[in-house]
Amino acid sequence: MAKWSASVKATFDRAFPERQIYHRSGGTVRYISVSPWQQAIIAAGAAALAGWTLFVTGSYVLGGPSSTIAGAPDDRELAKYERWVQELRAKDALSRSLLEERTDAFQKETAEWEDRQKALEDLFDKLKGDENLEVSALKGDGTGLLVKASIEEADNRQSRHFEPITAAFDTSGTRVSLKNLKYDQERILDEAEDLAIDRAERARGVLQLTSVGSDRIMSGVEMGGPLVPIATLTSSASNLTTDEASFYNRLNQTRARVEEMRYYEQIVASLPLGRPVGVPFRQTSDYGMRIDPFRKRPGWHNGLDLAAYHAAPIVAAGPGKVSFAGASSGYGRLVEIDHGHGFKSRYGHLSAITVSKGDTVEIGDLVGKMGTTGRSTGDHLHYEVWFNGKPYDPAKFLKAGRHVH
Secondary structure, eight states, X not given: OHHHHHHHHHHHHHHSOOEEEEEXXXXXXXXXXXXXXXXXXXXXXXXXXXXXXXXXXXHHHHHOOHHHHHOOHHHHHHHHHHHHHHHHHHHHHHHHHHHTTSOHHHHHHHHHHHHHHHHHHHHHHHHHOOHHHHOGGGGTTTOOOXXXXXXTTSOOOOOOOOOOOOOOOOTTHHHHHHHHHHHHHHHHHHHHHHHHHHHHHHHHHHHHHTTSHHHHHHTTOOOXXXXXXXXXXXXXXXXXXXXXXXXXXXXXXXXXXXXXXXXXXXXHHHSOXXXXXXXXXXXXXXXXXXXXXXXXXXXXXXXXXXXXXXXXXXXXXXXXXXXXXXXXXXXXXXXXEEEETTEEEEEEEEEEEOOOTTOEXXXXXXXXXXBOOSSOSSSBEEEEEEETTEEEOHHHHHHHHTTTO
C-alpha cells in the first residue's frame, strides 16, 4: 500500500510540479507560485467544463431543439379536441344505454344527441382537414407574421366563460350526463370557431404580404359556409325545440368559419411563394421603373431579374399546370404556370425548357434552365407573377413565402 501511495504521489508530482509565473512591469519583476494542488484543481475544473460542454452538445444534437419537442400550437389544439371527442363518445354511449331502458321520449332524445355528435365529428374532421391543405408552416419558426390580417366584417370577439364541467352522476345520472355533454359540445363549437378564425386570419396575413390581398381575390366570389338544411342534420327536424334549433344554427355558423379557413388555406397552398431558382442567386434588377439596358432610358420592368450561372436550375415557385412552354417575343424561351385562383408565374430567358404545356408541376419541380435567350444582356431569370391579367411585384411573394415554406 505504501509503495502504491508513493507511486501515485510521484506521478502527481511529475504531472503537477510547483510552477512559478513571472510578471515584469515597469522594471519590477514579480512572480506567483502555483502549488501542485492548485494546478490539480484547475485541471479538474477544465475537464469538468469540457465534459459538460460535450454532454450538452450531444443532448442537443440527439434530442433536437426544444421547439420541436413542444410541438406546434395547432397540433396541441387538435389533440385537445380529439380527447374531447373521445370523452364525448364515451359519455354518449353511456347515455344511450340508459335511455334505451326508459320511455320513447328518451329514445328520441338519444337519437338527437347521436345526430349532434355526428355533426360535431364531421366538423372536427373538416377542421383537422387534409394534411396538404393545413399549411401548418404558416408560422414558420414560430414567429408572427409581419402584418396581422383581420376579418373586417366580423364583430369584435369576446372570450367565452363556461361553468366547470364535472363527471358527477346522481341516481338519475342520465340527465346529468346529457347536461355535461351539452356543455362539452358548446365548448367544442366555440373553440373550433376560434381556431378556424385564427387560421383564416394567418392565411389572409400571407395574402396581404403579397400586396394582392384577400379583398381582390374574393372580388366576385361568393363566400360562405355550405348550405346544410336542418332536415339533413336531425332525424326529428319537424319537432325541433328552441334549444335544438339554436344548436344547429350555431353549428352552421361554425361550419361557415371552417369552410372560410379551408378556402384561404387552399389559396395560400397554391400560390407561387417559393424561390424560382434552385441554387443561390442574386437579384440584378427590381420590379418597376428602371433604366432599360438596351435603350438606356427609363422603362417599366414587369418582374425581377435573378442571376446565377448558365443552365442553373429554374424551378416552379408553386403548384399548378403549365399553360405555356415555348418561345415568346422578348422573353425568349418562356414557361408560364397557372396556379389557379387567377395567379400565374412566368420564367423567361431560359436556355432550355424541361416541361410541356399541360404538365402538372409541384413547388420545386424543374421547369427549365437559366439562359440569356430573347431580349437579354446575360444569363439570368426574368421572373414575373400575375393576378387576373395584371403583374405584381414578385419580391413581395418571395417575402410572403418565407412565412410559409
